[in-house]
Amino acid sequence: MIEARELTKRYGHKAAVSGLDFRVEPGRVTGFLGPNGAGKSTTMRMILGLDLPSSGSVTVNGRRYQGMVWPLYEIGALLDARAVHPGRSAYNHLHSLAAANGIPRSRVDVVLEQVGLTAVARKRVGGFSLGMSQRLGIAGALLGDPGILLFDEPVNGLDPDGILWIRTLMRSLAAEGRTVLVSSHLMSEMALTADHLLVIGEGRLLADMSLDELIARDATDRVEVRAVDHHRLAGELRTLGGEVTLEPDGTLLVVGVDSATIGELAAAQGHVLHQLRDVTSSLEEAYFRLTEDSVVYRAPVPA
Amino acid sequence: MNAHTVQTVPAERRYGLRARLRATARSEWVKLWSVRSAPAVLEATAVVIVVGALVLSSGYRSGWASLSASERAAFDPTYTSLRGIELAQLFVGALGVLAVTSEYGTGLIRATLAATPQRTQVLVVKGLVLGAVVWVVSTASSFGAFALGQRLFTGPMPHAALGDPGVLRAVLGGGLYLTLIVLFGTALGALSRSTPLGLAALFGVLLVLPLMVNLLPGSLADRILPYLPGEAGAQVWHVMPPSPRSLGPWQGFALFALYVVVSAGAVLRLTRRRDV
Numbered sequence: 001m002i003e004a005r006e007l008t009k010r011y012g013h014k015a016a017v018s019g020l021d022f023r024v025e026p027g028r029v030t031g032f033l034g035p036n037g038a039g040k041s042t043t044m045r046m047i048l049g050l051d052l053p054s055s056g057s058v059t060v061n062g063r064r065y066q067g068m069v070w071p072l073y074e075i076g077a078l079l080d081a082r083a084v085h086p087g088r089s090a091y092n093h094l095h096s097l098a099a100a101n102g103i104p105r106s107r108v109d110v111v112l113e114q115v116g117l118t119a120v121a122r123k124r125v126g127g128f129s130l131g132m133s134q135r136l137g138i139a140g141a142l143l144g145d146p147g148i149l150l151f152d153e154p155v156n157g158l159d160p161d162g163i164l165w166i167r168t169l170m171r172s173l174a175a176e177g178r179t180v181l182v183s184s185h186l187m188s189e190m191a192l193t194a195d196h197l198l199v200i201g202e203g204r205l206l207a208d209m210s211l212d213e214l215i216a217r218d219a220t221d222r223v224e225v226r227a228v229d230h231h232r233l234a235g236e237l238r239t240l241g242g243e244v245t246l247e248p249d250g251t252l253l254v255v256g257v258d259s260a261t262i263g264e265l266a267a268a269q270g271h272v273l274h275q276l277r278d279v280t281s282s283l284e285e286a287y288f289r290l291t292e293d294s295v296v297y298r299a300p301v302p303a
Numbered sequence: 304m305n306a307h308t309v310q311t312v313p314a315e316r317r318y319g320l321r322a323r324l325r326a327t328a329r330s331e332w333v334k335l336w337s338v339r340s341a342p343a344v345l346e347a348t349a350v351v352i353v354v355g356a357l358v359l360s361s362g363y364r365s366g367w368a369s370l371s372a373s374e375r376a377a378f379d380p381t382y383t384s385l386r387g388i389e390l391a392q393l394f395v396g397a398l399g400v401l402a403v404t405s406e407y408g409t410g411l412i413r414a415t416l417a418a419t420p421q422r423t424q425v426l427v428v429k430g431l432v433l434g435a436v437v438w439v440v441s442t443a444s445s446f447g448a449f450a451l452g453q454r455l456f457t458g459p460m461p462h463a464a465l466g467d468p469g470v471l472r473a474v475l476g477g478g479l480y481l482t483l484i485v486l487f488g489t490a491l492g493a494l495s496r497s498t499p500l501g502l503a504a505l506f507g508v509l510l511v512l513p514l515m516v517n518l519l520p521g522s523l524a525d526r527i528l529p530y531l532p533g534e535a536g537a538q539v540w541h542v543m544p545p546s547p548r549s550l551g552p553w554q555g556f557a558l559f560a561l562y563v564v565v566s567a568g569a570v571l572r573l574t575r576r577r578d579v
Contacts, residue, residue, distance in 0.1 A: 048417045051578040066420045069323055077417055083410030085338055092337035100330035100418040102322065140414060 001025060001179060002047055002148065006056035009042050009203075016042045017203040019056070024181045024198075026147065029174045031194030031211075032183040035291055039203040040183040041079070044152050047181075048077055060148060072101040076141030077150040081133035086126025090117055090136050093125060098143050111139040130157045138169070148179040155189055167193050187287040201291040214286060223259045225252040226275035233271055237262065251275075327419055327428040335402070335432060344398045345436065348391045349444040352477070355387020356448035360455040367460055379543040380463040381473045384452020385445055388477050388540060392484045392509060392533075395437055399488025400501035402433055407496040416579055423571045430489045430567070437485040442478030445540070449474045469542045472552060476539035479556065483536055483563050484509075490566040493574060509533045529555070532562045 002024040009017040017039040024030045032040050045051040047058050049065030057064070060075050068074065084093050094108045112118045115135040120128070125136060134154060141149055151170070155163045170193055174180045184190050190197060190211075197214055199207040207214055227233045230252055234244045242257035254262065259278050266273050335341050363383055370378070403426070406412040419425050449465075456462035463470045488505050495501040513534060516527050528534055529550050536559030538544065539552045550558060 045413075045578070048413070049420045050413055050416060052576070068420055071420060072418055079413055079417075080410050083413055085334075085405060085409055085411055087338040087340065088334075089337065092333060096330045096333040096337065097414060097418050099333050100326055100415070102326045 001062075002058065002060055002181060003062070004043070004047075004056070004058040007043065007046060007053055007058050008055045009039070009046060009051060010054040015054075015203050017046070017200075020200070020203075020205050022198050022205060022208055024148075024179055025196070026179040027174060027177050028195040029170050029180045029182060029193055030196045030198060031190035032181055032198050032200070033187060033190050033194075033287065034183075034185065034200040034206075036185050038185075038200045038291070040185075040200065041152055042203075043200075044077070044079065044150055044181075044183065047150065048075075048079070070101045070144075072097070072103060072144035072146060074144070074146050075148040075150065076144060076146040077152075078134070078137040078141045078154055079150075079152045081130065081137040084125045084133070084136065087124055089122050090125055090128075090139075091121040093136065094139055094143060097140055101144055103144055107143055107145070111142045114142060115139045131159060131162045134158060134162065134166070138166070146178075149173055149181070151180075151182040153183055153185070155184070155186075163189075187284045199287065199290055206290045221255075221258075222279045223254045223257065223262055224275065224277045224279050225254060225262060225273065226250065227252070227266065228272040228274070233266065233269075236265060236269060240265065253279075323421070324424065324428065327421075327424055328432055330415075330419070331425075331429050331432045335436065340401065340405075341398060344394050345440050348394045348398075348437075348481070349440055349447075351391045351394065352385070352387035352441065352444035352448045353451060355390060356384045356452040357455075359383055359386050360452040364455050364457070364460065367458075377543070378461060379541065380453065380456050380461055381449065381470050381542045382540070384449050384463075385473065385477050385540050387448055388441075388445070388481065388537075391441065391444075392481060393506065395441070395481045395485045396488035396505045396509065397502060398437070399430075399433060399485040399490075400492035400495075400505055401498060402429060403489055403492030404496060404498040404501050408498055413579055422574050426489070426493055426571060426574060430486050433485050433489060434482050438478050438482040441481035442475065445474050445477030448477075463542070467542075469552070473540045473542045476541075476552065476556070480536050480540050480559075483556075483559055487532070487559075487563045487566065490563065490570050493570040494566065530558065532559050535559045535562075 004020045004022050007017060007020040008015060020043060032043070034040050042051060043058075046053050047060065047065065060068070060071075065071065088096075090112065091108060094111065095105060098105060098108055109118070112121050115138055117132065117135055117139065120132065125133065128136065138151070138154070141151070151166075154166050154170075158166065170180050170182055174195070182193065194211060196210050197207060198205065199214075225233065230246065230250050234246060234252055237244050237252070237254055237257055240257050240261070243255040245253040247253060259276055263273075263276055266276075360383060363378070367375075406415060415425060416422055449463075453462045453464070465471045465474065488501070491504045492501040495504060509532070512531055513528065516531065517524050519527065525546065525548050529546070529548050535550055535555040538550050538555030541549075541552065549555070
């Protein structure tokens with residue numbers, strides 16, 4: 001489990017991350033979502049003890065990362081797939097990391113096999129494609145068979161096969177009971193991978209809830225109506241308790257009255273309708289609205 | 304649901320600074336030998352020291368007849384055979400700088416410190432591994448260069464034996480000096496965290512600084528020069544002091560060691576607080 005309390009990072013006067021409170025629980029994929037520059041990578045570096053918080057704290061299994069002696073057995077991370085020495089072979093790169101935590105060499109072969117790099121294990125990583133580098137980075141995260149995994153933008157620059165592979169891997173890691181935190185700036189990707197979402201914008205936590213909750217909470221259903229006499233229809237819908245907005249082109253956006261009711265009303269009142277359409281706002285829209293407004297939505301913290 | 308229970312570290316290695324140090328050293332050892340540059344630089348170091356002896360010693364041998372009496376009196380056969388060190392120090396120093404800056408340059412340092420959050424330990428062990436390897440290579444090369452050089456000093460030329468006063472110390476001093484140089488480079492690399500900056504600082508201190516001091520008027524240059532890191536440290540592999548103001552061999556070596564310790568101390572203090 002990862003737990004942040006009032007986690008804050010300031011560079012000069014600018015706060016990259018401010019007052020983050022969250023818990024990342026085991027057994028599910030937690031998506032860490034936010035636009036580029038929202039503070040995701042900074043937060044991940046603070047979790048790993050690489051950047052020191054200006055105030056607040058973050059712990060891994062209840063302890064500060066800097067105090068951990070053999071961290072790779074507890075937490076593995078992929079931060080930047082290109083952060084390798086180009087002249088070193090994949091095998092030696094992993095071997096040096098394994099050696100640093102007393103992880104047996106046999107694990108190097110196991111994780112290379114797991115990510116499908118066995119055939120190129122002795123090749124210099126400078127010649128690897130981005131997809132191969134991502135796999136190598138993931139192999140490094142899996143070395144200690146840790147209960148917690150951190151992936152920073154793991155699908156960036158990958159082809160569809162690679163994306164599917166990573167998505168499947170993350171889901172299976174979570175299904176094994178591990179804690180999986182994966183960052184992305186793509187809502188569409190998270191919608192397919194994550195069970196739970198932490199949304200941040202400008203360094204602040206905007207949402208901490210399950211995917212379904214986020215949709216239910218933020219994605220309101222609307223009905224789009226185009227009628228010849230839209231002014232009269234708008235008035236009638238308002239008396240029914242609907243919330244009606246008139247668009248410049250005369251389209252009515254109705255919230256609170258469903259399309260069936262609107263159709264029946266129109267028939268009863270003799271309206272001529274040109275269009276009657278249900279609009280379900282997508283998760284993408286919900287996400288945009290969240291990050292745009294920077295309003296703090298927060299699910300009740302489980303006791 | 305939780306088939307994978309929270310991993311715990313195997314009990315037998317949950318404690319123990321010794322196990323931790325050994326793991327860090329092993330990791331640094333693997334890193335050192337798994338890229339081409341380090342073995343190449345170490346080979347170049349050995350070659351430069353030995354070939355330096357060959358070139359300089361045969362040069363003195365063929366030119367001996369034309370040397371003046373005072374030049375002959377100042378001839379130090381041990382120092383002459385070891386002078387390849389003056390070029391080798393640049394290789395060794397760069398090796399130290401790059402051992403750190405290449406990790407920062409690629410971003411690998413994050414993986415390194417995520418695996419070993421004990422930052423000062425990582426740097427100290429990296430320095431110790433480099434220092435040990437450089438000591439072995441440069442000590443062996445110094446003995447080789449000394450033996451080769453003395454074989455070339457024949458006839459009327461003075462030549463040195465390891466039993467002569469100060470000679471064994473000077474030959475061993477070659478390895479000790481280069482060991483401090485690699486540590487100095489490592490410290491400069493960790494301080495600058497950038498290859499061009501680190502190399503500029505290293506070459507600045509070893510090459511440019513003495514030249515600049517030499518531009519100072521009159522005796523001021525003579526008075527300052529012996530206290531520069533390179534000048535001071537080099538006394539340990541000289542048998543005859545190059546100038547009357549030169550520090551003694553161990554005095555100079557101790558001063559250079561102090562420079563290295565101070566820069567390493569600054570680095571370790573900074574490293575604990577800096578973001579990676």
